[in-house]
Amino acid sequence: MGESSNASQxxxxxxxxxxxxxxxxxxxxxxxxxxRKDTDELDRIVEHRRPLRKGEKLCRPGQPFSAIYAVLSGxxxxxxxxxxxxxxxxxxxxxxxxxxxxAIGSGSHPTTIEALETTSVCKIPxxxxxxxxxxxxxxxxxxxxxxxxxxxxxxELLQVVSRRTAEQRLAIMLINLGQxxxxxxxxxxxxxxxxxxxxxxxxxxxxxxxTSRAFxxxxxxxxLKVTGKEVELLDPSALQELTDGMSxxxxxxxQR
Amino acid sequence: MGESSNASQxxxxxxxxxxxxxxxxxxxxxxxxxxRKDTDELDRIVEHRRPLRKGEKLCRPGQPFSAIYAVLSGxxxxxxxxxxxxxxxxxxxxxxxxxxxxAIGSGSHPTTIEALETTSVCKIPxxxxxxxxxxxxxxxxxxxxxxxxxxxxxxELLQVVSRRTAEQRLAIMLINLGQxxxxxxxxxxxxxxxxxxxxxxxxxxxxxxxTSRAFxxxxxxxxLKVTGKEVELLDPSALQELTDGMSxxxxxxxQR
DNA sequence: CGCACGTTTGAAACTGCTCAAATGCAGTGG
DNA sequence: CCACTGCATTTGAGCAGTTTCAAACGTGCG
Numbered sequence: 275m276g277e278s279s280n281a282s283q284x285x286x287x288x289x290x291x292x293x294x295x296x297x298x299x300x301x302x303x304x305x306x307x308x309x310r311k312d313t314d315e316l317d318r319i320v321e322h323r324r325p326l327r328k329g330e331k332l333c334r335p336g337q338p339f340s341a342i343y344a345v346l347s348g349x350x351x352x353x354x355x356x357x358x359x360x361x362x363x364x365x366x367x368x369x370x371x372x373x374x375x376x377a378i379g380s381g382s383h384p385t386t387i388e389a390l391e392t393t394s395v396c397k398i399p400x401x402x403x404x405x406x407x408x409x410x411x412x413x414x415x416x417x418x419x420x421x422x423x424x425x426x427x428x429x430e431l432l433q434v435v436s437r438r439t440a441e442q443r444l445a446i447m448l449i450n451l452g453q454x455x456x457x458x459x460x461x462x463x464x465x466x467x468x469x470x471x472x473x474x475x476x477x478x479x480x481x482x483x484x485t486s487r488a489f490x491x492x493x494x495x496x497x498l499k500v501t502g503k504e505v506e507l508l509d510p511s512a513l514q515e516l517t518d519g520m521s522x523x524x525x526x527x528x529q530r
Numbered sequence: 531m532g533e534s535s536n537a538s539q540x541x542x543x544x545x546x547x548x549x550x551x552x553x554x555x556x557x558x559x560x561x562x563x564x565x566r567k568d569t570d571e572l573d574r575i576v577e578h579r580r581p582l583r584k585g586e587k588l589c590r591p592g593q594p595f596s597a598i599y600a601v602l603s604g605x606x607x608x609x610x611x612x613x614x615x616x617x618x619x620x621x622x623x624x625x626x627x628x629x630x631x632x633a634i635g636s637g638s639h640p641t642t643i644e645a646l647e648t649t650s651v652c653k654i655p656x657x658x659x660x661x662x663x664x665x666x667x668x669x670x671x672x673x674x675x676x677x678x679x680x681x682x683x684x685x686e687l688l689q690v691v692s693r694r695t696a697e698q699r700l701a702i703m704l705i706n707l708g709q710x711x712x713x714x715x716x717x718x719x720x721x722x723x724x725x726x727x728x729x730x731x732x733x734x735x736x737x738x739x740x741t742s743r744a745f746x747x748x749x750x751x752x753x754l755k756v757t758g759k760e761v762e763l764l765d766p767s768a769l770q771e772l773t774d775g776m777s778x779x780x781x782x783x784x785q786r
Numbered sequence: 787c788g789c790a791c792g793t794t795t796g797a798a799a800c801t802g803c804t805c806a807a808a809t810g811c812a813g814t815g816g
Numbered sequence: 817c818c819a820c821t822g823c824a825t826t827t828g829a830g831c832a833g834t835t836t837c838a839a840a841c842g843t844g845c846g
Contacts, residue, residue: 436735
């Protein structure tokens with residue numbers, strides 16, 4: 275996080291390349307072990323691009339699909355436009371995560387992908403990735419795994435958004451973000467929310483006012499400490515309890 | 531729909547095989563043109579199984595993943611178990627559709643997949659499919675397409691479930707089902723709902739009572755004719771209007 | 787024919803949304 | 817450097833849609 279953005283071009287390039295192998299392409303390289311030679315080949319096809327500034331768009335809906343992207347640093351949000359002007363945030367992408375997988379099917383990007391802050395990504399031309407994955411079975415398998423996982427994650431999000439109260443949604447989100455930061459060696463309990471409350475609410479299917487009130491209740495209960503976008507989970511286990519749907523007041527009815 | 535289930539074994543096998551190439555594996559064969567030889571090879575690795583009776587399960591959560599399935603006739607629902615006894619319907623699967631794609635990532639099935647009526651499926655061993663798709667680039671591409679489409683569909687469902695009123699959700703669902711039946715040469719406006727109202731409501735994130743009331747309002751408005759599970763869309767364009775989120779009363783707020 | 791289950795209907799409670807306005811924060815230009 | 821403007825966030829009050837609880841109704845299967 276927070277790469278120095280005024281390092282010399284050479285150092286920068288080196289850093290990105292290093293980040294790429296060790297972190298950002300992690301989703302493609304782990305957990306199926308690709309050997310040194312394979313990751314080198316993968317490295318060879320990725321393209322590096324200048325960082326996106328806050329608000330800059332990686333792609334717009336309808337744009338032809340040619341590559342997927344991996345986040346190196348910063349963060350992205352992808353959103354879908356409704357049949358009118360309204361937009362729905364579909365996902366947030368943190369470093370090491372892959373972006374654009376939903377465009378393969380139709381051949382064009384269905385979403386708008388936008389930087390939430392200064393963000394650098396690398397581009398992986400899809401046709402080359404396909405070709406390479408034909409040569410490297412482990413890579414092919416891993417690509418399918420990543421996509422499958424995305425489907426699974428989507429299922430979980432669906433559950434969250436359709437059957438949980440505002441507080442539960444927020445608790446789940448905070449814990450999920452914590453885990454994702456934690457996976458990259460950062461604190462699971464103290465982090466900076468890269469997105470606005472409005473985007474967060476939109477993602478969780480909540481009005482911004484409701485999101486704000488949920489934050490307040492958590493703060494009042496001593497579960498959370500919030501300073502601007504900075505968040506600290508004071509009682510992660512209590513939040514986890516909420517997550518489990520316990521005492522589910524509203525929604526949820528035992529089935530079968 | 532409605533294959534004669536007392537035809538002789540031989541005829542049955544022939545029919546299934548025929549259905550497999552022309553219909554059920556359509557998702558894998560179309561729209562990328564696979565030539566005759568390729569589809570034959572694909573046919574060779576699929577396994578046929580005896581039909582599932584209503585309520586029978588194709589897989590349970592945690593079961594090791596080894597194959598994906600294609601629906602030949604009948605219908606399935608897949609559902610996720612919550613941390614307690616509650617379950618959430620994730621998807622319904624009609625003939626020609628592929629099932630089990632969400633299990634690749636973790637190596638075990640996250641969902642319960644259950645027959646809603648007498649249903650026949652064919653099994654496609656995943657390792658063989660992977661191997662075959664290495665030999666047939668078109669197949670590899672198509673497999674990725676199908677998975678990507680699933681991600682995209684999930685995104686759309688997310689929008690439906692998180693930002694639409696009960697009536698809008700039902701309208702969207704009915705039109706969606708109509709399209710899926712229509713794709714298989716059946717009527718888009720008259721069909722039989724294979725699932726219970728309870729499952730339907732669960733899928734749409736609604737209490738069964740709410741689902742029922744939404745049906746009633748549509749019937750009273752003359753948009754729908756319902757006889758048990760049989761449904762007729764009397765005014766599809768009016769339903770489509772609702773779908774577009776028009777006049778969105780509740781939810782939805784213009785963004786940006 | 788009868789029981790069980792899915793479906794429907796009614797009434798009340800509740801969550802989250804909408805509208806409206808105050809507050810805080812950040813980037814801009816003087 | 818500071819004031820200003822615009823936007824994000826917060827807070828309050830009222831309303832609407834959905835859920836919940838409860839009970840009647842219909843249908844299918846033994």
